[in-house]
Amino acid sequence: MNQNHSVVMWRAREKFVEGLLALPGAIFIIFFWVASLIILLIFSFFKDVPGGGFMPAFTFENYIKIFTDPFYLTILCRTLVIAIVATIVALITSYPVAYKLARINPRKADFFLVLIIIPFLTATIFRVFGLVYALGNYGVVNSFLSYIGVGRVKLIWNWTGVIIGFLNTLLPYAILSLYSCITQIDKSLEEAAYTLGANKLRTTWHVILPLIRSGIGSGAIFVFVIVMGTFEVPSLLGRMKSGIVASVLIQQQIAFIHYPMASALSFVLLIIVAGGVTSFMKILGGRIKL
Amino acid sequence: MRKTGIKFDLSWIYVALVILFLFLPLLSILFLSFSKTIYLEFPPSLFSIQWYKEMLCNKSLLNSFFVSLRIATTATLLATSLGTLAALGTRNLGRKLSNISYILFVAPLIVPYIILATGMSRLTILIGIRGIPAITLAHTVIALPYVFLLVNSGFQLLPKSVEEAARVLGAGQFTTMWKVTLPLIRPHILVATAFAFVASFGEFIIAYILSNPFANTLTVYIYGSIRDRQEPSVSALLTLVTVAVIFIGFFYTRSVYHQRR
Numbered sequence: 001m002n003q004n005h006s007v008v009m010w011r012a013r014e015k016f017v018e019g020l021l022a023l024p025g026a027i028f029i030i031f032f033w034v035a036s037l038i039i040l041l042i043f044s045f046f047k048d049v050p051g052g053g054f055m056p057a058f059t060f061e062n063y064i065k066i067f068t069d070p071f072y073l074t075i076l077c078r079t080l081v082i083a084i085v086a087t088i089v090a091l092i093t094s095y096p097v098a099y100k101l102a103r104i105n106p107r108k109a110d111f112f113l114v115l116i117i118i119p120f121l122t123a124t125i126f127r128v129f130g131l132v133y134a135l136g137n138y139g140v141v142n143s144f145l146s147y148i149g150v151g152r153v154k155l156i157w158n159w160t161g162v163i164i165g166f167l168n169t170l171l172p173y174a175i176l177s178l179y180s181c182i183t184q185i186d187k188s189l190e191e192a193a194y195t196l197g198a199n200k201l202r203t204t205w206h207v208i209l210p211l212i213r214s215g216i217g218s219g220a221i222f223v224f225v226i227v228m229g230t231f232e233v234p235s236l237l238g239r240m241k242s243g244i245v246a247s248v249l250i251q252q253q254i255a256f257i258h259y260p261m262a263s264a265l266s267f268v269l270l271i272i273v274a275g276g277v278t279s280f281m282k283i284l285g286g287r288i289k290l
Numbered sequence: 291m292r293k294t295g296i297k298f299d300l301s302w303i304y305v306a307l308v309i310l311f312l313f314l315p316l317l318s319i320l321f322l323s324f325s326k327t328i329y330l331e332f333p334p335s336l337f338s339i340q341w342y343k344e345m346l347c348n349k350s351l352l353n354s355f356f357v358s359l360r361i362a363t364t365a366t367l368l369a370t371s372l373g374t375l376a377a378l379g380t381r382n383l384g385r386k387l388s389n390i391s392y393i394l395f396v397a398p399l400i401v402p403y404i405i406l407a408t409g410m411s412r413l414t415i416l417i418g419i420r421g422i423p424a425i426t427l428a429h430t431v432i433a434l435p436y437v438f439l440l441v442n443s444g445f446q447l448l449p450k451s452v453e454e455a456a457r458v459l460g461a462g463q464f465t466t467m468w469k470v471t472l473p474l475i476r477p478h479i480l481v482a483t484a485f486a487f488v489a490s491f492g493e494f495i496i497a498y499i500l501s502n503p504f505a506n507t508l509t510v511y512i513y514g515s516i517r518d519r520q521e522p523s524v525s526a527l528l529t530l531v532t533v534a535v536i537f538i539g540f541f542y543t544r545s546v547y548h549q550r551r
Contacts, residue, residue, distance in 0.1 A: 014463055015382055022379025025372035025434060026394060033398050033431050036409025043412065097308050100301050112305070119312040121535055123492025125509045126528050129516055130315025133322050133330045133525070140318055144332035171312060221400065229402020231495050236516050246404045246495070253411060253499060266408045270401060277400055 037270075044264035054260045062264035072248075072265070079244040080272065082234070083227040086166040090174045090223045091216060093167065098178035099208075103187070113179070120172035127168055128236050132156065135164065161237035166227055173222040181215025182208070217284025224276050228269065245269050316532060323525040344523035351527060354511035361422060361497075361507060362490040365429035369486045372430070373437025374479055378467065381445050399435035406431065407499040414500065421505035428496045433486035440485060444478030477546040484542055488535075 047057040066072040097116075101109045119127065134140050135155040142152045155161060185208060193203040209216070231246035245265060252262040322330045326338040345351060373395075380391040398406065406428060414424040452474065456466040472479075494509040501510050508527075515521040 017463065019379050019383060019387075022376045022391060025376035025379075025438070026391065028372055029394055029398065029431065029434065032410070032413070032427055033406060036406055036413050039412050039416075040405070040409045093308065096301060097305050100305050112309070115309050116312060118536055118539075119316055121488055121539065122316065122532055123488075123494070123509060125494045125512050125516075126319070126492065126532070127315040129512055129524060129528065130317075130319040132516055134314050134318035136329075138329040138331075140321070140330040140332050140334070143330070147332050168312065168315065171308065175308075225400050225402060229404045229495070231404060231498075232513060236513070246402075249404055249408060250495075250499065253408065259412065262408055266405045270405050273400075273402060 040263040040266050040270075042263075043260050044267050046260040046263075048258050048260045053257065062261050063268070065261070066264060066268055075243065075245055075248055076268070076272075079228060079246075079269075082162060082166075082244065083224050083276075086163060086170065086227045087220050087223045089163065090167055090170050091178070091219055094171050094174035094178055094219070098175050098182055101175075102179055102182035102185075109179075113176075116172050116175055119168075120176075124169045124230065125232050128165060128232055131165060131168060131237060135161065156237045157239045159238065162234050165233040165237040166223075166230070169230075169233065170223045170226060173226075174219040177219035177222065178212060178215045181212035185211050213284045217280050220280050220284070221277050224280070225273055228273050228276070319525045319528050319532070322522055323529040325522070328520055328522055341523045341526040345526040348523055350506070351508075351511060351524065354506045354508045355527060355531075357422065357505060358491055358508040361426045361429060362487050364426045365433055365490040366483055366486040368426075368430040369433035369437050369490075370479065370483050373434045373482065373486075374441050374472075376434070377438050377441035377445060378471070381442070395438040396435050398431050399439075403432060403493065404495050404499075407496040410496065411499050420500070421502050424500045425497050425505060425507065428500060429490035429493060432493065432496070433489045436485040436489055437479075437482040440482040441475060441478050444475035448474055480542065480546055484539070 043054070044062055045058050045060070047055040047059055047061065049055055066076070101112050132139070136142070136157075137152060137154070139155075141155065146152055155164065189207055189211075190203055193207045198206065229246055231244075231250055234244050235247055245268075249262050249265055249269075252258040252265070318330055321334050321336070323341050324336050324338065325331075326335045326340070376391070376395055380388060380395075383391060410424065410428045414420055414427075419427070448471070453466050453470055456470045457463075461469065492509060493507075494513060497507040498510050498513065501507065512524055512528075515524050
């Protein structure tokens with residue numbers, strides 16, 4: 001009995017010691033990431049001093065301003081609309097690719113996956129650089145179009161440019177998360193649907209899509225979160241000075257130094273993103289996986 | 291029969307178009323770096339290495355590249371060690387603690403980096419660090435979730451019996467960890483370091499907010515270059531970086547596959 005007890009104690013101690021290994025990482029995240037959020041929360045209640053600077057206070061002024069001032073309401077709505085449009089377009093565009101790759105033999109699919117991952121590994125800003133030279137007014141695509149006699153088209157420095165830029169950076173996320181789900185579906189399920197007389201569209205809608213809900217969910221989360229927080233794509237491909245939340249945040253910190261306002265806006269952004277992510281998770285299910 | 295043939299072709303054309311679209315920026319960077327003109331034209335007027343020569347003379351561009359390299363290396367080392375330890379420490383926790391630690395270690399991944407950057411810009415002033423160390427610490431925070439998740443997925447594939455066998459044969463807790471567990475999940479740790487490095491090296495918004503004239507990363511430099519000037523010499527450096535990434539990635543995957551067998 002006594003011996004048994006000591007074995008239990010020993011096990012528990014070993015477990016405890018093992019758990020301690022996680023401590024440095026946890027402290028690191030708490031000290032830098034959680035602390036950053038707490039600082040934001042505190043500063044968001046401070047008073048903005050016109051002309052730069054802040055005063056310690058406890059006021060909801062900043063939050064009230066965000067939800068009443070048309071300027072802030074517009075950018076919040078615009079950011080949300082871009083994020084939702086980009087998420088939907090990215091998922092629709094990537095589905096056929098993911099489906100195709102999931103239904104060919106895995107060796108062949110690996111080759112295509114590598115092709116998709118290579119641009120994925122290059123940073124967003126590097127790709128924006130390439131896109132400016134590819135799609136700009138004097139870029140290679142326009143040069144090609146005028147060469148074959150179509151004439152120049154304005155592809156970037158407008159909304160099209162922003163969506164093209166986001167698609168270019170985010171399609172791999174969507175393709176990979178859909179692909180990993182579709183490969184797990186038994187092909188006989190689709191065949192059964194065909195045998196029972198469903199056409200391709202009906203099969204996709206009623207059989208495949210319900211089965212890959214978690215893949216759609218994790219793809220949507222990645223795209224949505226990244227679009228909500230990305231600054232370089234709208235700024236460089238849309239040339240929008242104060243178009244979205246991220247660019248306003250940057251302006252307020254670097255150009256105007258309205259730190260309390262920037263903190264409040266960050267917090268509103270955080271809440272919108274958290275709401276988006278939890279609703280994606282609720283509707284579609286699934287934990288974040290890599 | 292004929293109908294399926296046509297469908298087959300159409301979907302392949304679509305896949306090819308999407309992949310071409312994904313490669314469009316990389317291809318235009320590649321062609322620009324060898325072109326004679328300041329813009330990329332069709333048909334491109336090749337072949338010249340003037341932009342490579344200009345790149346070698348561009349001190350601030352090269353400097354920003356080395357700053358990025360330094361930050362990414364340090365952040366990767368920090369994130370890999372902290373993240374691997376965290377994954378080791380959290381795998382046998384109770385349900386409640388395990389959920390809390392999962393949220394804690396994954397949350398930095400799903401909260402937009404601009405929020406972390408805004409908070410960090412004040413935090414780093416409060417604790418008195420700035421420039422390169424500040425960016426390095428912030429990059430460690432964003433790289434840690436990748437390491438945690440990838441190493442965790444390694445543990446899920448690892449059968450418990452292997453470690454139990456080591457314990458039964460008399461190996462202590464840490465000997466088992468060091469000699470059995472870690473070598474078995476080494477491929478996952480290697481992939482995690484690659485992800486961490488890429489996450490830090492290509493990160494823009496945190497580096498932009500925390501940067502100062504002495505701590506410009508490559509991404510911050512390129513942002514300024516796209517916004518303010520025509521600078522094709524950047525494409526020369528980006529071509530070299532991309533080739534290096536593909537090359538290293540190739541050998542990485544090969545060594546990882548090799549270890550799995």
